[in-house]
Amino acid sequence: MELIELCHIRVTVQSIGMCGCDKESERLDCCEKASGINLKFNGKTKVKEKGKYMNEKFFDLKKEKQDRMINAALKIFAKNGYRHASTDDMVAEAGISKGLLFHYFENKLGLYTFLYNYSVRFMVLELSGCGAGENDFFELIKRREAAKMQALKKYPYMQLFIDSVRYEEVAEALCATEEKKNVLPEALESLMKGADTSRFKPEVKLQKLNRLIEYTLRGMMEDCFLENSFQPDMMYEEINSYLLMLKKLTYQ
Numbered sequence: 001m002e003l004i005e006l007c008h009i010r011v012t013v014q015s016i017g018m019c020g021c022d023k024e025s026e027r028l029d030c031c032e033k034a035s036g037i038n039l040k041f042n043g044k045t046k047v048k049e050k051g052k053y054m055n056e057k058f059f060d061l062k063k064e065k066q067d068r069m070i071n072a073a074l075k076i077f078a079k080n081g082y083r084h085a086s087t088d089d090m091v092a093e094a095g096i097s098k099g100l101l102f103h104y105f106e107n108k109l110g111l112y113t114f115l116y117n118y119s120v121r122f123m124v125l126e127l128s129g130c131g132a133g134e135n136d137f138f139e140l141i142k143r144r145e146a147a148k149m150q151a152l153k154k155y156p157y158m159q160l161f162i163d164s165v166r167y168e169e170v171a172e173a174l175c176a177t178e179e180k181k182n183v184l185p186e187a188l189e190s191l192m193k194g195a196d197t198s199r200f201k202p203e204v205k206l207q208k209l210n211r212l213i214e215y216t217l218r219g220m221m222e223d224c225f226l227e228n229s230f231q232p233d234m235m236y237e238e239i240n241s242y243l244l245m246l247k248k249l250t251y252q
Contacts, residue, residue: 220238
């Protein structure tokens with residue numbers, strides 16, 4: 001049985017506080033009871049990702065250390081791509097030994113796959129329900145971006161990493177993310193399905209407007225990281241200023 005959903009269960013439990021257990025192994029027991037899914041094999045859990053494995057004991061580390069390792073790997077992969085990302089740089093950034101990294105992740109591909117699935121699940125969880133009760137196009141985008149910024153407070157390079165995966169050229173990295181590549185785009189599309197587009201001026205082309213917003217926001221974020229000035233709250237305020245300007249230009 002391939003447990004490709006395990007990260008989602010873990011993130012959900014940690015994020016919304018459904019469980020008061022101190023150790024990840026104890027939280028796993030609670031997840032089993034709640035979901036009815038058998039998550040253990042001979043007393044040990046393995047997360048299987050396209051033939052690569054991670055050691056579930058990773059989740060028994062202190063959360064600060066988990067996040068330090070995740071953030072270091074996200075940063076190096078986001079800035080360098082899969083081919084040129086160095087695990088030496090990752091362990092130096094995280095302040096751990098290389099042996100420790102590969103104790104929990106079989107190899108670079110296993111780490112990359114875990115990060116991608118973890119990032120997608122984490123973002124989808126943050127986005128869930130954020131559009132409830134709203135149908136204004138720009139207000140929905142503001143809520144979407146607020147949810148993203150909330151995630152980036154914890155994992156600053158997560159969005160850049162997810163974006164970088166779209167332009168990856170290494171075959172094994174492409175295969176590792178193939179199964180989940182549509183999960184986040186579909187969640188974003190679902191969020192915007194209820195948007196009221198009747199308020200736009202007749203000449204506004206929605207597809208082009210969406211592309212304009214996407215390119216603008218991505219460029220803003222890349223500039224902030226290049227200048228080493230990324231602050232989620234400040235970024236969100238700047239995003240709002242651009243959206244307000246576009247709203248005035250495109251609404252009747």
